[in-house]
Amino acid sequence: MFGCTTLNLGCLGGVMLNAPAHNPCKPFLIPSKKPLPLLNSWKPIGSWKSSFSVKTAVAAVDSSDPTETEEQAEKKKTYHFLVANAKFMLDEEEHFKELLAERLRLYGERDKEQDFWLVTEPKFLDNFPNITKRLKRPAVALVSTNGTWIKFMKLRLDRVLQHSFEAENLEEALASNPVNLEFEKPENWTAPYPKYEYGWWEPFLPPKTSSV
Template sequence: MFAAASSLTTTTISSKSSLGGYRGKEVVQKSRSSMMRSTARRNNVNVVVRAEAQKTIDMNESRTYYFCIANADFMLNDENNEHFPEILRERRRFYRETEKLQDFWIVPNPTFLDAMPEIKKKIRQPCVAVMTTDEVWNTFIKLRMDRVYKGSVEGTGAELLKSNELIAADAFPPVDPAKWTAPYNKYSPGWWEVFYPGADWTQGYQATVNPLAEEGVERTGA
């Protein structure tokens, strides 16, 4: 079976709650000296923020959740998709540095797929969905990953981000070093767990901001 179908299907799960909104940040110009002081303060704040769990959008508000879904091995373990963890890591870094509310997740074996039997049978199991409320970013993921099924569902995060079963860190066979030709080490098993709904983004964050900064440093965590 294919990793995923390539067509676009939009399915709606009804909900009674209303859509939520977002507030932008105010940008104020400052003098050079005040900018230096502000930078120092921001650096101190970043240390505090990194010690806290990432804040998310309201899971009880109904909204549209967009997803790209495919076979778990293709999404999480295929060596041709090594750019996928990097995409998520960079987005996580941006969200934490700008204190943006988390609006994207990795959802293994999502329960909402049970209501879409025609789609589910096209996707080799077990499967993984990347879910977000950002339609533009979802389209970007589709273009980067290619062989994934793209769609959307309507409802609350509490309803739609549930999993029938998680993907274990040892779900895939270890990599044979003799067959690994990339100029960097493979991500450690279970790198995806930090992107599960409710997971703490601080895990592995500071230690792996730039895993390629030093030659020979193993890429651990996410």
């Protein structure tokens, strides 16, 4: 007698009936009216689907909207500076005047807007106590939006302190405290070039509207 193996065909949507007596190995299958759905055809339905779509859309809109903090950060600009006491910067350093004058001349030839200034007793120094405690007063700062050039000037001037800060506008960045600069004239001037004239730095001061 030959053996038979009965297969479970329920997953095919059929219903197993008793096999006929003359051939027990061939069961009859009657198709089901409602076949079982395939797993990969399942989709979210009803309110859950609607909620998912709304949340996704809201998240997409929120992610593209800048926050108030980001807007404020975009308005601020970074200013780089070198600072030292006024006598060194304006009366003793041998190359400072020539370096600034040459850069200003170059900007004029290229029709480029000036991006560097000299600030006497700058107000932003109040935010740098570690610098002010090492600084003789009155102080003068060379301020620029060009960080690469400030690094170059640091190497040329050497005995200056370097840092940077952020400000919302030029007026805030270049604000200064009133100060009267006075330098004693040396009794004997031995250098092969004439001594700097008092006030040579005035063309490099901030615009009058920026001085506070």
